[in-house]
Amino acid sequence: MDLEGVVTHGIPLQTFKTNGNDGASYSSHEQGGADDVDGAPHRNPDTTERQGLLPAQTPSCNGETVDHAAGAQNKLGNTYTPQKNSSVDRIKRELNEVVYRKVKLWMVILFIFLLIVAVIIISLYLCSVIYEDEDENFDRSLFTVPRSFNGSFQLPNLVFTEELSTHSSNESQTLAAHLQEKLAGLYRSSPALGRYFSEAEISAFRNGSFIADYQLTFVMPEDQQDQLRNVTLSREMVYNVFRQFLYDQEQPDESGQMYIDPVSLKMSLRH
Incomplete structure (x- = not known):
């Protein structure tokens, strides 16, 4: 059938x-x-399911298939603005806001910063000019009490002669003047002893690796003499300043005639 x-x-x-x-x-x-x-x-069931799951595709010019959904996602990704960029743009807009007439916010901030720097510089300058160290304010006329030290040192690069043994000779006076200037310079430059220093004198030259005898004189105010004798103008302080000067010379010229041997330095209080 x-x-x-x-x-x-x-x-x-x-x-x-x-x-x-x-x-x-x-x-x-x-x-x-x-x-x-x-x-x-x-409708073919197989065709219907494929249409619901797969995006529409169109052939490109060279025969390749173009995914429209992927293109749409890329387009959205390109137009997305990161949060960091938006924050920077917002700060720029705020800085460019007009505060008063043509004055913008960034101009005001810059002016305040420069004003603070100028105030700091002016303050430092005025402090350096107006400030006076109390230790530098002293009356030299009140320094009436003398305090003296005697001592000797060797000049190993000099050769002792009969003319140097005569204190009144030209050679002896010239060498003595150079040494006195050297001693006066080191004590006047001392922060602790400079104000009290009065005089340095080379009293004589002696034979025996060429020894020079010297005398140092300091003056101090009467109302502080007890304290100064025990600390500032003590024998240990005056001696250590001299010896440290000899050791701390920038380039000690051991071949020079004015070289003083630090080890040979001697000092005692003159009564």
Whole structure:
């Protein structure tokens, strides 16, 4: 019996064919509009599912397939503004805001900064000019009490002669003047003893690796003499300043005639 022409309950029978690949069955319609059920067009289930899952793709000029969804995502990514850039733009807008007429906010901030720097510089300058060290304010006329020290040192690079043994000779006076200037310079430059120093004198030259005898004189105020004798103008202080000067010379010229041997330095208090 041929079933193709049989109609059951008014519904036309459809011919079903089997796919040779996977065994799935599908319906074959010889006439699209006439074979649809209930007047609805027939859709292939496989095609419908693919249309719902895959985005629309169009071929490009060179035959490649272009993904429209990926292009839309890239476009959104390019137009996205990071938070950091937005913060920088906001700060720039705030700095460029007009505070008064043509005066902008960044101008006001710069002016305040420069004003603070100028105030600091002026303050430092005024302090350096106006400030006076109390230790530098002293009346030299009140320094009336003398305090003297005697001592000797060797000048190993000099050769003793009969003329140097005579204190009134030109050679002896010239050498003595240079040594006195050297001693006066080191004590006047001392922060502790400079104000009290009065005089340095070379009293004589002696034979024996060429020894020079010297005398140092300091003056001090009467009301502070006890304290100064025990500390500032003590024998240890005056001696150490002299010896440190000999050791701390920038470039001690041991070959020079004015070289003083630090080890040979001697000092005692003159009563």
